[in-house]
Amino acid sequence: MMKQLVPITKILLTGGTAVWALVLHRPLSLVILMAAELLILLVSGQLLKNIKAVLMLGIFAFFLGLIEYIGGGEKEECVAAALRMMDMTLLFIYLLGTTRLQDLTASMVQQMKIPYEYAFMFTAGLRFIPDFIEENKAVAEAQACRGLAMEGNFFKKVHRYMSIVRPLMLRSLSRSETMALSLELRGFGGAHRTFMDSVSPKGADYICFLLLALITAGVIYGRVILNF
Amino acid sequence: MEPVKDVSQLVFTKARGGRFRWLTVSTLMLAIGMILHLVSPSIAGFTPNWMIATYCVAILLTKPNFRQCLGICMVAALMEVFTSKSAFPYGDFASEFAGAYVAGFFAHKVPPIRVGKFSVRPMLCGFVTTMVSGTVFVTILKLVMGIPMNVFLYGILPAVVLVAVGNAIITPFLYFPALRLFESMHYMADTEEKDSDHGDLTLVQQQPGVVSVEHLTYTYPFSEKPALSDVSLQIENNDFVVVTGPNGAGKTTLLMSMIGAVPHYFGGTMNGMVFTDGHATTQTNIADLASSIGVILADYGAQIVTMTVGEEMAFTLENHGFPPEEITKRSKEALAKVHLDGLEERKVSTLSGGQRQRLAIAAVLAEEPKVLVFDEPTSALDPEGISDFYELVGRLNREYGMTVVVAEHHLEAVLPYAKRFVLLDGGRVVSEGTPESVMRAMYQNHIYEEAIPDLFRAQLALEADGETFDQPFLSMDRAIAAVKKNLGKEEHVC
Amino acid sequence: MLTLQNVSFHYGENGPEILQNIQLNFGRGEFVAVTGRNGSGKTTITRLLTGLEKPTSGRVCYNGQDVTREDAAARSRFIGYVFQQPDRQMFMSTVREEVGFGPYQQGKRGAELDAVVDEAMHKADVFRFADEYPRTLSRGDQQRIAIASALAMHTEYIVLDEPTSGQDGREKKRLSALMSQMREAGITVILVTHDMDIVAGQCTRVIVIADHHVAFDGTPDVLFSEGRPEEWGLAYPASVRMGRSLPGAPYCKDMATFCEMYRKARGIG
Numbered sequence: 001m002m003k004q005l006v007p008i009t010k011i012l013l014t015g016g017t018a019v020w021a022l023v024l025h026r027p028l029s030l031v032i033l034m035a036a037e038l039l040i041l042l043v044s045g046q047l048l049k050n051i052k053a054v055l056m057l058g059i060f061a062f063f064l065g066l067i068e069y070i071g072g073g074e075k076e077e078c079v080a081a082a083l084r085m086m087d088m089t090l091l092f093i094y095l096l097g098t099t100r101l102q103d104l105t106a107s108m109v110q111q112m113k114i115p116y117e118y119a120f121m122f123t124a125g126l127r128f129i130p131d132f133i134e135e136n137k138a139v140a141e142a143q144a145c146r147g148l149a150m151e152g153n154f155f156k157k158v159h160r161y162m163s164i165v166r167p168l169m170l171r172s173l174s175r176s177e178t179m180a181l182s183l184e185l186r187g188f189g190g191a192h193r194t195f196m197d198s199v200s201p202k203g204a205d206y207i208c209f210l211l212l213a214l215i216t217a218g219v220i221y222g223r224v225i226l227n228f
Numbered sequence: 229m230e231p232v233k234d235v236s237q238l239v240f241t242k243a244r245g246g247r248f249r250w251l252t253v254s255t256l257m258l259a260i261g262m263i264l265h266l267v268s269p270s271i272a273g274f275t276p277n278w279m280i281a282t283y284c285v286a287i288l289l290t291k292p293n294f295r296q297c298l299g300i301c302m303v304a305a306l307m308e309v310f311t312s313k314s315a316f317p318y319g320d321f322a323s324e325f326a327g328a329y330v331a332g333f334f335a336h337k338v339p340p341i342r343v344g345k346f347s348v349r350p351m352l353c354g355f356v357t358t359m360v361s362g363t364v365f366v367t368i369l370k371l372v373m374g375i376p377m378n379v380f381l382y383g384i385l386p387a388v389v390l391v392a393v394g395n396a397i398i399t400p401f402l403y404f405p406a407l408r409l410f411e412s413m414h415y416m417a418d419t420e421e422k423d424s425d426h427g428d429l430t431l432v433q434q435q436p437g438v439v440s441v442e443h444l445t446y447t448y449p450f451s452e453k454p455a456l457s458d459v460s461l462q463i464e465n466n467d468f469v470v471v472t473g474p475n476g477a478g479k480t481t482l483l484m485s486m487i488g489a490v491p492h493y494f495g496g497t498m499n500g501m502v503f504t505d506g507h508a509t510t511q512t513n514i515a516d517l518a519s520s521i522g523v524i525l526a527d528y529g530a531q532i533v534t535m536t537v538g539e540e541m542a543f544t545l546e547n548h549g550f551p552p553e554e555i556t557k558r559s560k561e562a563l564a565k566v567h568l569d570g571l572e573e574r575k576v577s578t579l580s581g582g583q584r585q586r587l588a589i590a591a592v593l594a595e596e597p598k599v600l601v602f603d604e605p606t607s608a609l610d611p612e613g614i615s616d617f618y619e620l621v622g623r624l625n626r627e628y629g630m631t632v633v634v635a636e637h638h639l640e641a642v643l644p645y646a647k648r649f650v651l652l653d654g655g656r657v658v659s660e661g662t663p664e665s666v667m668r669a670m671y672q673n674h675i676y677e678e679a680i681p682d683l684f685r686a687q688l689a690l691e692a693d694g695e696t697f698d699q700p701f702l703s704m705d706r707a708i709a710a711v712k713k714n715l716g717k718e719e720h721v722c
Numbered sequence: 723m724l725t726l727q728n729v730s731f732h733y734g735e736n737g738p739e740i741l742q743n744i745q746l747n748f749g750r751g752e753f754v755a756v757t758g759r760n761g762s763g764k765t766t767i768t769r770l771l772t773g774l775e776k777p778t779s780g781r782v783c784y785n786g787q788d789v790t791r792e793d794a795a796a797r798s799r800f801i802g803y804v805f806q807q808p809d810r811q812m813f814m815s816t817v818r819e820e821v822g823f824g825p826y827q828q829g830k831r832g833a834e835l836d837a838v839v840d841e842a843m844h845k846a847d848v849f850r851f852a853d854e855y856p857r858t859l860s861r862g863d864q865q866r867i868a869i870a871s872a873l874a875m876h877t878e879y880i881v882l883d884e885p886t887s888g889q890d891g892r893e894k895k896r897l898s899a900l901m902s903q904m905r906e907a908g909i910t911v912i913l914v915t916h917d918m919d920i921v922a923g924q925c926t927r928v929i930v931i932a933d934h935h936v937a938f939d940g941t942p943d944v945l946f947s948e949g950r951p952e953e954w955g956l957a958y959p960a961s962v963r964m965g966r967s968l969p970g971a972p973y974c975k976d977m978a979t980f981c982e983m984y985r986k987a988r989g990i991g
């Protein structure tokens with residue numbers, strides 16, 4: 001079920017947890033929030049798949065908390081800070097793992113009113129990444145065959161690196177011309193654009209919206225009145 | 229209104245177009261920035277911020293307005309978040325928000341301050357943008373995490389300075405070669421060309437045909453010599469025309485004039501007229517012409533802009549506002565024609581070169597054009613790929629009645645399917661007609677004769693010795709039959 | 723002498739076998755074509771020779787020395803590689819710098835470097851482009867610049883990966899002539915190709931890879947008159963097929979030979 005929510009709901013949920021994490025300040029409350037988030041990850045099947053990312057986030061948060069402690073912070077505050085970090089970013093794993101890219105962009109345009117050009121740049125950029133990785137490898141091979149060694153000190157590495165970067169960039173600038181012409185031919189930038197997939201909220205989404213509003217109100221109340 | 233009588237007297241001038249250049253350059257630069265960040269060499273875990281460097285270069289080169297700068301940098305932040313290169317997404321959004329304005333400021337308000345031969349603007353831009361972006365990021369981090377001030381000032385900020393220095397070095401390194409390339413292609417120059425408008429002329433096609441080129445002379449901007457001189461050509465319905473000639477003869481320019489890219493995209497000065505599907509190309513914008521005439525450019529990989537086959541098929545139709553059911557129907561039909569059926573969910577990165585080419589063709593077919601134009605489609609294919617490609621195109625011509633125009637060097641591959649050849653040299657039509665007659669003209673006039681397939685050339689060489697054959701050597705079977713017939717005669721006599 | 727001894731290769735831990743027990747020797751001054759279907763492993767063989775891939779078992783030896791462990795940069799002292807796409811191997815701002823890249827890595831500087839670069843550019847007929855930006859040149863010129871870049875390193879062996887694909891008739895002839903010149907200068911040219919006309923017309927030796935093995939290793943005339951090229955996914959060159967239509971079915975290695983044979987059969991010329 002958590003997977004089938006439309007993107008806007010997931011975005012609001014992710015943003016919501018950030019707001020709650022900022023409002024709450026007791027370590028215990030933040031731990032409960034983290035547990036809830038981990039539960040969401042588990043239920044949507046993203047926890048085990050991305051366990052490495054979760055651990056990396058945990059290490060990063062821990063490290064930041066440690067810095068604060070060494071810098072003279074109070075123990076409770078440091079723990080809270082580290083937990084807050086985790087709470088603010090954990091659900092991105094859920095968001096990115098369960099949302100299809102085309103749905104995300106449709107949602108960005110239709111609901112968040114972001115102009116289509118920018119949503120397009122995002123997906124188009126991602127589309128070319130595998131191609132460039134291939135080309136990067138090809139240029140590196142060609143250079144190796146001309147005697148350019150892999151080892152060497154840092155400056156040699158940087159120098160070698162620079163000479164791979166340049167042809168990659170120049171080739172892509174030439175390709176950008178073809179792409180620019182192609183976009184004009186394909187009617188890009190018109191006023192009336194349809195989208196194949198529908199990303200409007202449905203029943204379950206509206207329930208979520210309600211829950212989010214209630215929880216947010218509850219969290220704020222809890223913080224102000226009950227000092228969560 | 230009187231229709232224009234003598235088309236050859238018409239003149240149309242335009243500045244070079246390319247309203248999406250800022251977008252495509254930025255998109256590709258950000259993609260590169262992403263990869264560079266992944267493989268960058270580092271000292272003690274510090275690397276320059278390649279994303280910031282690449283968007284600085286893109287903004288300095290194409291000078292988009294501030295809204296567009298903001299868009300570019302938000303996309304950069306999105307890419308960082310999406311590829312999990314970011315431990316703190318909110319920080320990224322805020323920092324690139326700030327970075328956008330700084331980079332835009334440098335592009336528009338800061339002149340190229342010179343030290344010796346070089347402008348230091350890229351270096352300053354790289355340094356300042358990274359400083360601002362980095363400072364915003366760590367400041368937000370500090371506020372959220374409550375990092376103590378002394379750690380912030382003496383530990384974290386110096387780290388930001390270090391990265392900013394790294395960027396100050398790499399940004400000019402990326403910028404100057406790119407600038408050189410841009411200047412060599414005249415994107416940076418301003419012209420005094422005023423854009424013509426043919427909107428209120430009545431233009432009538434003089435010659436029949438689905439595409440009619442009438443007395444076309446065309447010169448690219450910043451060029452002295454015309455690329456095409458007084459070219460007239462008619463393409464009939466269901467024709468299969470091969471345009472050939474040495475490099476620089478004007479093949480690509482001719483094809484671009486049929487689709488309207490000349491003059492609308494490339495600018496320049498155009499005399500004469502081109503009519504495509506009854507529309508005068510100077511009066512119609514290229515997106516509208518594209519519904520009658522579809523083009524596959526030489527670099528077909530750059531025409532594919534989405535992640536999956538299905539999305540690519542839907543892209544053009546979505547842009548024009550077609551309803552989803554119509555899109556699905558047309559996608560299926562087009563994919564079936566190129567034998568890529570059922571592959572809607574496949575990622576483009578998993579397709580081979582030949583499949584990508586067919587996808588580009590299918591995406592064009594979804595608009596249901598009458599004419600298909602190919603610009604040197606076989607440069608990257610091996611012999612098997614070449615024969616598969618022309619077999620597909622031949623089928624589209626014969627079974628589906630499409631009109632085909634191809635610019636091609638590889639005449640052997642196209643002989644089984646071509647109905648007409650057109651030979652261009654130095655911007656003029658030198659010869660036009662059946663493949664055989666044009667190849668003979670190439671041989672006799674010594675124009676581009678290296679392109680004549682070896683088999684046919686052998687016939688021409690033997691004919692020079694006085695031999696005659698009852699069939700032209702246009703295919704292996706015909707050649708063998710003709711040779712055997714001649715030798716059969718010989719055996720009879722002996 | 724460059725050898726592959728009992729070389730087998732597959733990708734990754736459990737990838738399918740690409741090559742099994744390959745045994746090949748390459749001597750001096752040969753013009754060898756390595757051919758086969760797409761995916762047969764012909765490009766893999768050249769990648770194993772240059773060090774871009776390492777064999778899963780077996781050895782690569784150069785003049786008796788085992789060089790299996792050496793990577794491409796180390797092996798570049800005796801073997802050069804020209805890739806199929808010219809723009810994947812151009813990375814400098816001028817042709818002169820591009821051609822000079824290899825010799826520079828070899829340690830040449832100053833006047834010595836210039837001499838080597840000039841010589842290579844003349845051989846490949848790209849000297850007039852010395853100060854131009856390679857990307858603005860035609861595909862044919864770019865390919866010859868890539869070849870010049872390999873020639874400048876004075877290696878005994880040069881591998882060319884489908885250099886004529888995507889080139890027009892004029893360029894193909896120029897590239898063929900250049901490759902013959904290279905061979906006459908004593909360089910061993912190893913050509914990965916699908917172009918059977920060049921194989922028949924100019925190569926001294928053909929290696930066909932099929933079913934993960936060396937299916938044929940001999941001269942082109944034997945391949946096309948007695949071998950089974952269709953089984954291995956190869957087409958007969960036009961001149962060979964035409965030759966068969968003549969009385970006595972002489973082997974014609976190129977169209978000029980066919981015309982000669984035809985004239986003889988007709989008693990003319």
